[in-house]
Amino acid sequence: MNYLSKSILIFPVLLLGCKNGHEENLSKFVDSDSNNQKKAAGVITEKQFPVFTPSELPYPFSSAVQVGDILYLSGELGFERGGRGLVPGGIEPETHRVFERIKTTLAHHGLGLEDVFKCTVMLADLSEWQAFNEIYSDYFDPGRYPTRSAMEVSGLAFGARVEMECWAYSPQTD
Numbered sequence: 001m002n003y004l005s006k007s008i009l010i011f012p013v014l015l016l017g018c019k020n021g022h023e024e025n026l027s028k029f030v031d032s033d034s035n036n037q038k039k040a041a042g043v044i045t046e047k048q049f050p051v052f053t054p055s056e057l058p059y060p061f062s063s064a065v066q067v068g069d070i071l072y073l074s075g076e077l078g079f080e081r082g083g084r085g086l087v088p089g090g091i092e093p094e095t096h097r098v099f100e101r102i103k104t105t106l107a108h109h110g111l112g113l114e115d116v117f118k119c120t121v122m123l124a125d126l127s128e129w130q131a132f133n134e135i136y137s138d139y140f141d142p143g144r145y146p147t148r149s150a151m152e153v154s155g156l157a158f159g160a161r162v163e164m165e166c167w168a169y170s171p172q173t174d
Contacts, residue, residue, distance in 0.1 A: 053105070055074070069169060071111065072167055075122065076098045076165070077163050079101065090128075091162060095161075113139055118148070119167075124153065
């Protein structure tokens with residue numbers, strides 16, 4: 001216990017020492033060492049900013065955002081073409097329409113479902129999970145299913161039965 005209390009007292013003193021003019025020297029050393037390691041490993045050190053793809057729907061969100069080599073897709077609902085409302089019929093037609101919308105967004109970025117590696121599924125009723133799974137499995141090659149989380153939520157926009165968001169690998173070139 002005595003050792004611990006001495007350590008606790010020493011740590012703030014060390015921090016205080018860094019605050020008194022040594023932080024510049026420390027950050028130069030850390031930055032320079034970090035940059036040298038990145039250059040030696042062939043890592044790109046130039047910052048890549050997110051690229052936003054506006055949604056065609058009249059709501060305040062992007063349909064996708066590219067950050068580095070990852071394309072993040074917003075959650076998709078089973079909207080009819082033109083976004084006038086959900087396709088009628090419940091979980092099955094909504095799920096098919098969700099996939100069509102996701103495929104359209106991916107194609108806009110030169111990608112396909114084979115590039116998707118993570119999905120998050122929100123269901124209005126978890127008892128519809130099996131019906132969703134039967135359709136979901138048809139859109140991906142067996143053995144190459146993305147990682148996935150599925151959950152029941154207390155409500156989805158527009159009274160939807162299903163919403164799904166995805167992450168896709170989209171390597172960026174220099």
